[in-house]
Amino acid sequence: MKKLIILLLAVWILNVHANAQDIPQSQVPSVILNAFQVKFPNATDVDWELKGDQYKVDFEIGTRDHDVWIDKSGNIKKHKEDISKKDLPQGIVNKIAKDFSSYKIDGTDKIEADGKVVYLVELDGTADDRKVTFTSTGDVQENIVD
Template sequence: MNRVIIIASFTLISFAKTAFGQDIPQSQVPSVIINNFQQTFPKANDVEWELDGEHYKVDFETGLLGTDHDVWYDKTGKLTRHKEEISKSDLPQKVLKKINSEFGSYRVDDVKKITEEDNKVTYTLELKKLIEEWKVVFDSEGNLLSKLAE
C-alpha cells in the first residue's frame, strides 16, 4: 500500500511540475541537449522547449499521425524521462489482461508510456464509464500502481 501511495504522490508531483514549466526559445537550450535530442529524435516536428525546474522539457510530435512526446533532459544533456502517446493495442499483454479483468466495462483513453532514466517503464491511462473516470498507472507486468478518481 505504501508503494502505491509513493507512486501516486510521484505522479501527482510530476504533473504539477509540468504545469509550472516556462516556455523558452531553442536558442536558450544548451547545445549538448539540442544535439542529443536531434540525434535521438531526428524526425521530430512541432518542437517546443520549456525550462522545468532543473530540467529542459521538449514537447514534439513524430510520424504521419503526429504521435505526441514529452522528453526531459538534465543540464548535462542526459535524457531522464520520456513520455509518449501510444494506442491501447501497444500496451503489454499483461497490462491489457489486467484492464480486461478488472476494468472490462470501461473505455480506455489517453494512453501514455513513460520511460524513466533507469529504463523503468510505466503506463498511464484514463478509464471512463458513464460518470466514472479513473487515472491509473500500471507497470509493465500489469501491476496496478495507482488509481485516482478524476
C-alpha cells in the same frame, strides 16, 4: 468574494508561468539540444520549456506526441509517448478486461524514467474516471480517481 477569486486566479497564473517558461530553441544549451537531436532526429513541431532545472521538450514523430525531460548535463530523465491502445502489452489488456471492464480506454501513454517503463491509461467510467499506472506485466502501480 469576487475579488478573492480574481486574486487567487492571478496568483495561480503567475505561479504557473514562474515554474514553466516557454523558451525558443536558440536559448537551449547546445549539450541539451545535441542530446535531443541525437536521440530524436525525426522530431517535428518541437516546443521547449524550462521547468525548474530541467528542459522539457514537446514534439511529434509521425502522428505520436512525445514529451521528454532533459537535465542540464544532457541526460534524458523521462520520456512520455502517446501510444494507441492496440500497443498496450497483453498483460495490461488482460488486467483492464478483468478489473476495469466497466471502463472505456480514453488515452494511453508509455513512460520511461529511471530505467523503468510504465503505462499510464486513462479510463472513462459512468461513475468516475481513472488514471491507472501499470507495469508492462499488468500490475497496477497507481490508481487515481480523476
